[in-house]
Amino acid sequence: MRIAISGAGVAGPTLAYWLTRAGHEATLIEVAPQLRTGGYVIDFWGLGYEVGCRMGLEQTIQDRGYHVRSIRSVTRRGRTRANLSTSGFRRATGGRFSSLPRGDLASAVYSTIDGEVETVFGDSITAITEHEAGVRIDFRHGRTREFELAVGADGLHSTVRRLAFDRAGAAEHYLGCLVAAAVVDGYRPRDDLVYVTYSAPGHSVGRFALRDDRTLLLFVFRCDRPNVPDHHQDRLAVLQREFLGLGWECPAMIDALRGVDDLYFDAVSQVRLDRWWRGRTALVGDAAASISLLGGEGTGLAMTEAYVLAGELRTHSDHRQAFEAYQARLGPFIAAKQAGARRALSTFAPKTALSLVFRDAAMRVMATVPGADRLLTRSLSDDLELPDYPM
Numbered sequence: 507m508r509i510a511i512s513g514a515g516v517a518g519p520t521l522a523y524w525l526t527r528a529g530h531e532a533t534l535i536e537v538a539p540q541l542r543t544g545g546y547v548i549d550f551w552g553l554g555y556e557v558g559c560r561m562g563l564e565q566t567i568q569d570r571g572y573h574v575r576s577i578r579s580v581t582r583r584g585r586t587r588a589n590l591s592t593s594g595f596r597r598a599t600g601g602r603f604s605s606l607p608r609g610d611l612a613s614a615v616y617s618t619i620d621g622e623v624e625t626v627f628g629d630s631i632t633a634i635t636e637h638e639a640g641v642r643i644d645f646r647h648g649r650t651r652e653f654e655l656a657v658g659a660d661g662l663h664s665t666v667r668r669l670a671f672d673r674a675g676a677a678e679h680y681l682g683c684l685v686a687a688a689v690v691d692g693y694r695p696r697d698d699l700v701y702v703t704y705s706a707p708g709h710s711v712g713r714f715a716l717r718d719d720r721t722l723l724l725f726v727f728r729c730d731r732p733n734v735p736d737h738h739q740d741r742l743a744v745l746q747r748e749f750l751g752l753g754w755e756c757p758a759m760i761d762a763l764r765g766v767d768d769l770y771f772d773a774v775s776q777v778r779l780d781r782w783w784r785g786r787t788a789l790v791g792d793a794a795a796s797i798s799l800l801g802g803e804g805t806g807l808a809m810t811e812a813y814v815l816a817g818e819l820r821t822h823s824d825h826r827q828a829f830e831a832y833q834a835r836l837g838p839f840i841a842a843k844q845a846g847a848r849r850a851l852s853t854f855a856p857k858t859a860l861s862l863v864f865r866d867a868a869m870r871v872m873a874t875v876p877g878a879d880r881l882l883t884r885s886l887s888d889d890l891e892l893p894d895y896p897m
């Protein structure tokens with residue numbers, strides 16, 4: 507089948523890889539003029555890591571990744587409140603864990619299909635019209651084309667989801683937080699391989715030192731409404747208003763953002779849909795079921811969904827049966843991950859001073875009490891076996 511995939515992030519190219527292996531012809535359509543690079547750092551483990559291994563990417567993931575040693579929570583004056591070594595994470599995952607820029611993972615995945623799969627950059631789907639034998643797809647720039655199936659892998663604010671499933675945007679559930687992230691040059695101080703974080707009620711900031719004297723800065727704060735300003739200066743003004751008076755390195759961090767031209771700023775949301783497919787169109791990755799950054803596993807799950815979708819299309823000759831099997835296999839598993847991510851909100855941005863004290867106390871317990879590792883292993887484990895498909 508000829509299958510159009512909207513979005514060349516993580517899920518899209520993974521799907522294109524496995525569809526190609528299964529004998530289909532995939533076309534990727536990416537709205538950006540080229541592959542998005544860099545960006546915030548993601549933790550990567552679990553089933554998605556296994557999918558990456560099956561794609562021959564383990565060495566690249568380890569080489570491009572950082573072996574974070576600890577997560578350090580500090581006071582307003584920079585004194586350590588709690589320090590959690592990540593050795594437990596490593597033990598819990600058998601070393602199959604890496605932290606790397608999202609763009610590095612995306613480009614590693616894309617390298618597996620580069621030159622083999624048609625990719626249309628700088629375009630976007632504007633209409634999907636289904637008929638007996640396939641789908642007719644209109645583009646913002648390119649000519650109308652025919653495919654047998656369409657897949658939305660175009661992220662949290664998916665255009666395909668809006669066109670084919672959810673015109674009103676009811677599937678996107680705001681979790682009450684906004685997030686901003688940027689990579690800046692030459693920031694001081696640096697603490698290699700330590701994620702340093704500071705929280706005040708409803709607000710959290712963090713920094714992580716990257717190679718080549720760059721630093722990732724992350725801001726999360728509670729906000730009643732998902733108000734995401736369109737323009738860089740307005741985004742900066744919001745961050746300034748929220749963080750400038752909070753102490754620690756907040757003023758320096760805000761200052762460092764001024765020279766940045768790629769400031770990520772978005773609502774923290776989940777996508778919840780009863781069905782990930784309709785007719786000849788399906789969704790995958792964040793477009794289908796974003797768990798949000800609070801789950802810390804969105805990329806891995808996006809790759810798992812892509813792998814299973816391709817596998818089910820390989821196994822069933824009827825696309826409806828394949829789509830149904832895809833959702834039946836993963837739906838409950840992803841719903842449980844989403845519930846876990848919602849519970850993590852109190853850890854990411856504790857609402858009150860008291861909940862902050864509890865959070866740091868929990869970190870200290872994890873760091874010192876024997877056996878706390880087992881809790882971690884349970885929270886990191888994926889309650890699902892990755893199926894094997896003939897592809």
Ligand SMILES: Cc1cc2nc3c(=O)[nH]c(=O)nc-3n(C[C@H](O)[C@H](O)[C@H](O)COP(=O)(O)OP(=O)(O)OC[C@H]3O[C@@H](n4cnc5c(N)ncnc54)[C@H](O)[C@@H]3O)c2cc1C
Nearest residue numbers: 513515516517537548549660661665791792802803804805
């Ligand atoms: C700050 C932050 C921290 C995170 N931390 C982690 C973490 O630690 N671990 C983890 O696993 N996950 C993390 N995540 C989540 C993770 O980034 C996502 O779950 C993952 O990127 C989803 O992959 P995807 O391919 O579905 O979507 P994306 O990676 O968002 O890719 C979507 C692609 O579609 C393209 N696109 C958008 N609209 C269109 C259109 N109309 N037409 C064509 N193309 C389009 C985009 O340009 C993009 O290339 C984090 C997210 C954030 C915001």
